[in-house]
Amino acid sequence: xxxxxxxxxxxxxxxxxxxxxxxxxxxxxxxxxxxxxxxxxxxxxxxxxxxxxxxxxxxxxxxxxxxxxxxxxxxxxxxxxxxxxxxxxxxxxxxxxxxxxxxxxxxxxxxxxxxxxxxxxxxxxxxxxxxxxxxxxxxxxxxxxxxxxxxxxxxxxxxxxxxxxxxxxxxxxxxxxxxxxxxxxxxxxxxxxxxxxxxxxxxxxxxxxxxxxxxxxxxxxxxxxxxxxxxxxxxxxxxxxxxxxxxxxxxxxxxxxxxxxxxxxxxxxxxxxxxxxxxxxxxxxxxxxxxxxxxxxxxxxxxxxxxxxxxxxxxxxxxxxxxxxxxxxxxxxxxxxxxxxxxxxxxxxxxxxxxxxxxxxxxxxxxxxxxxxxxxxxxxxxxxxxxxxxxxxxxxxxxxxxxxxxxxxxxxxxxxxxxxxxxxxxxxxxxxxxxxxxxxxxxxxxxxxxxxxxxxxxxxxxxxxxxxxxxxxxxxxxxxxxxxxxxxxxxxxxxxxxxxxxxxxxxxxxxxxxxxxxxxxxxxxxxxxxxxxxxxxxxxxxxxxxxxxxxxxxxxxxxxxxxxxxxxxxxx
Numbered sequence: 001x002x003x004x005x006x007x008x009x010x011x012x013x014x015x016x017x018x019x020x021x022x023x024x025x026x027x028x029x030x031x032x033x034x035x036x037x038x039x040x041x042x043x044x045x046x047x048x049x050x051x052x053x054x055x056x057x058x059x060x061x062x063x064x065x066x067x068x069x070x071x072x073x074x075x076x077x078x079x080x081x082x083x084x085x086x087x088x089x090x091x092x093x094x095x096x097x098x099x100x101x102x103x104x105x106x107x108x109x110x111x112x113x114x115x116x117x118x119x120x121x122x123x124x125x126x127x128x129x130x131x132x133x134x135x136x137x138x139x140x141x142x143x144x145x146x147x148x149x150x151x152x153x154x155x156x157x158x159x160x161x162x163x164x165x166x167x168x169x170x171x172x173x174x175x176x177x178x179x180x181x182x183x184x185x186x187x188x189x190x191x192x193x194x195x196x197x198x199x200x201x202x203x204x205x206x207x208x209x210x211x212x213x214x215x216x217x218x219x220x221x222x223x224x225x226x227x228x229x230x231x232x233x234x235x236x237x238x239x240x241x242x243x244x245x246x247x248x249x250x251x252x253x254x255x256x257x258x259x260x261x262x263x264x265x266x267x268x269x270x271x272x273x274x275x276x277x278x279x280x281x282x283x284x285x286x287x288x289x290x291x292x293x294x295x296x297x298x299x300x301x302x303x304x305x306x307x308x309x310x311x312x313x314x315x316x317x318x319x320x321x322x323x324x325x326x327x328x329x330x331x332x333x334x335x336x337x338x339x340x341x342x343x344x345x346x347x348x349x350x351x352x353x354x355x356x357x358x359x360x361x362x363x364x365x366x367x368x369x370x371x372x373x374x375x376x377x378x379x380x381x382x383x384x385x386x387x388x389x390x391x392x393x394x395x396x397x398x399x400x401x402x403x404x405x406x407x408x409x410x411x412x413x414x415x416x417x418x419x420x421x422x423x424x425x426x427x428x429x430x431x432x433x434x435x436x437x438x439x440x441x442x443x444x445x446x447x448x449x450x451x452x453x454x455x456x457x458x459x460x461x462x463x464x465x466x467x468x469x470x471x472x473x474x475x476x477x478x479x480x481x482x483x484x485x486x487x488x489x490x491x492x493x494x495x496x497x498x499x500x501x502x503x504x505x506x507x508x509x510x511x512x513x514x515x516x517x518x519x520x521x522x523x524x525x526x527x528x529x530x531x532x533x534x535x536x537x538x539x540x541x542x543x544x545x546x547x548x549x550x551x552x553x554x555x556x557x558x559x560x561x562x563x564x565x566x567x568x569x570x571x572x
Contacts, residue, residue, distance in 0.1 A: 001501040002127075002471055003092065004067040007041050009056040012523060012532040019536065021517040024497040027505045027534075028512050028545055029521030034532030035505045038521075039129060039475050042066065042503075045095045046123025047107075047116045055101045058529075062099040067092050068126060075125050075468055083118060085109045095122070130456040131475035138430070138459055139444040145428045148396060150466040151372045158368075161361040161424055168354045172408045175347045178340060185337045192330050199327040202308055209309045209320045212302050219299050222292050229285045236282045244282070247275055351408065355420075359411045362424040366398070369426060373398060376462060383458035386492050388485030392455065393433040395440050401427050430459070453477035454489065461492050464499045471501045478508040486510035487569075494570065509549040513566040518542045543567065 005018045012034055027035050041064045044050065055062040070076040071091045080086045080093065087093060087110040096108045097119070107119050128137050137143050149158055218225070236243050251271050258264040309320060316323060373396035380394040401419035403410045409420045418425050431440035434451050446452050453474050460472060474493070478486055490511040493502055497516065506512050520541070523532045537545055546563035547555040 001070075002042075002066055002068050002503075004065075005038070005041065006063070006065040006067075007037070008063040009059040010037055010041055010062050010064065011054050011056060012530050013037055013041075013534075014056065014531055016532070016534045018519065018534055020501065020503065022497075022501055023516030024493055024514055025501070025503045025517045025519070026512050026515035027503070027519045027521055028507070028549060030523070034523060034534070035521045036475070037532065038534070039131065039473060039503075039505065042127065042473065043129060044099075045097045045119070046127060046129075047118075047120030050097075050099050050105050052099055052101060052103050055099055060101050063096065065094060065096045067094055069093075070126060070470065073126070073468075073470060076122075079122060079125055080109070083109075083114075085112050085114070085118075095119070126469065127471040127473060128456070128460070128469050129473045129475070130453045130477070131473075137469060138456055141429045141442065141444075144396075144430050145423045145426065147430075147463060148369055148372055148376065148428055150463070150468075151376055152368055154368070157361070157365045161358075161365045162422075164354070164358045164361050165420070165422060168351075168358050171347070171351060171354060172406075175344070175351060175408075178344050178347065182337065182340050182344060185333065185340070189334065189337070192334055196327055196330045196334070199312065199323055199330075202312055204309060204312070204320050204324055206321055206324060209306065209313075212306050212309075216299065216302050216306070219295075219302070226289055226292055229289050233282055233285050233289075236278055244275060244278055247271055247278070251275070355408070355411060358420060359418075359425070362420055362426075365424050366426050369424075369428070370398060379462040380458050383461050383492065384455075386461075387454040387458055387489045388481050389434070389451070389454055389458065391434065391436045392451075393440070394459075395431040395433075397429045397431050397440070399427045401425050451480075453479075454481075457489070457492055457496070460500070461496050464496055467500070469500075471503070472496070474502065474504040477504060478506050478511055481508075483508070483510050490514040490570065507549065509546045509563065509566055512546050512549060513563070514570045515542070518545065520545050 001022055002020050004020065005016075007013050007016045007018075009015075018038065027038060029035050040054075045064050045066045069091060070093055076093070077086070094108075094110055096111075098106045100106075105116075107114050107116060109118070109122060124137060138147070152158060235241050237245075251268055254264050254268055254271075258268060312323060313320060316326065318326060377394055377396055381392075384390070384392045384394065401421060403417040404419040404421065411418050411420055411425070430443050432443055432446060432455060433440050434446060434455075443452075443455065446455060453476055457474060457477060460467060477489060477493075481489065486508040487510040490513065493504060493511065494514040496502060504511070512518070518537050518541075520535050520537050521532060522535070523530055525531070543560055543563045544555055546566060547559040550562055551559040
């Protein structure tokens with residue numbers, strides 16, 4: 001509910017603080033006193049377009065603040081949380097709008113700056129304003145499906161369809177991604193095949209470039225290696241410096257004295273090991289020399305191979321081992337195309353099956369909606385009579401959706417294409433007739449402000465148990481109705497105020513008598529300036545206010561008595 005509305009510098013309202021209550025809040029007062037400004041001020045903080053001419057002429061800034069207690073409203077809490085606007089330390093949500101004469105405005109929810117889009121979205125969750133020129137959620141066709149679904153007590157068909165729809169939607173997303181991947185692979189196929197062929201033609205082996213480099217190092221230095229090894233062999237066994245012969249002689253000499261001291265046997269053993277090791281080394285060096293060969297053609301072939309490998313590495317900016325891995329990756333990617341074709345074909349069969357399930361579920365939901373539509377039509381027609389719309393009629397128009405842009409959400413049956421969306425296969429709109437002989441037309445095309453308000457009151461009354469918008473405002477609801485009908489309208493308002501907070505402006509005493517909370521709006525001249533005043537009146541003052549509506553400015557005891565009778569009658 002709205003607990004308080006604060007207005008400052010709004011045309012003839014210099015400053016006003018209005019404290020609302022639950023139930024039916026009624027505003028009465030003379031024409032031009034500023035009653036409509038209250039509704040306009042509420043519209044302003046709900047994101048309606050700003051008219052900067054409404055800033056009081058002697059002031060620079062206009063302020064409107066609304067204090068709302070909405071802690072039990074799940075939709076509001078979800079909205080505030082998702083937009084990081086929750087007031088953690090207070091159960092009150094404060095909405096403020098400031099208009100500056102210079103032509104700009106500022107908007108806040110719980111002291112957080114917001115744009116008018118957020119303000120409007122928030123407003124549509126909490127308040128419906130029913131008047132000749134204000135927005136109403138019921139006038140919006142896109143809301144009609146949700147309203148009808150709220151009437152359906154058994155939600156099984158609804159929940160079943162939603163589950164199937166979400167599952168089908170995810171399946172289509174996966175399928176479309178598979179198609180994109182296949183198309184992407186098809187576009188790359190020639191290029192990938194060229195790359196694979198180029199790498200496979202060279203057929204590189206792991207670390208081949210490093211191995212060739214080592215071989216070339218050896219073959220390009222055969223002469224140096226050969227000379228070095230021959231010199232080494234000569235040192236070991238040559239005539240001038242025969243290391244092996246010298247060590248053998250040392251062994252012979254030591255053996256001569258080893259019989260005198262066993263300590264030399266160890267030295268002899270070590271020297272004999274050295275002899276064996278040197279002989280082995282000499283044999284290895286000789287064998288290596290014998291294995292050396294200088295083949296210019298073979299060296300040229302290795303150099304050519306190195307050049308080819310270097311070119312490929314430079315072209316792809318990869319090491320040789322990375323190129324080998326790339327070839328394997330390309331091979332796998334190309335082979336995956338065939339697997340993808342198989343998966344796509346399999347998924348297409350699943351899509352066909354799931355679409356059939358989805359359509360059948362939507363069809364069952366549609367049948368359930370049709371039954372609900374009959375109920376709502378009957379209830380609203382009954383309410384029409386209660387508010388004096390005897391010649392009015394109401395219809396829930398249910399037709400099949402037209403085809404969708406996305407072919408996967410089109411169902412074809414006997415040449416007829418029906419679109420399936422999040423709401424099923426139904427295109428739902430509330431239609432109304434206000435006078436006999438007319439044709440049904442959408443709610444938003446009903447011209448008369450008074451008729452709109454009474455039509456909305458009838459619909460809201462029929463949906464009161466399930467309507468999620470907590471605050472309803474009715475302006476001009478008494479336009480063109482008699483006292484007898486006004487009393488009926490008052491009863492409907494009173495009954496509706498048991499489930500919603502209602503705010504209504506009225507000129508009729510029969511409606512005003514039903515108020516739970518009554519405000520009198522007057523205007524006076526202070527210092528040659530017209531100023532509006534809004535006063536919450538008590539029970540006795542309410543009697544006088546209703547008496548004024550009956551008689552005019554001059555209130556007599558007779559009219560007071562009548563006013564009291566009207567008020568008493570509302571309690572029956």
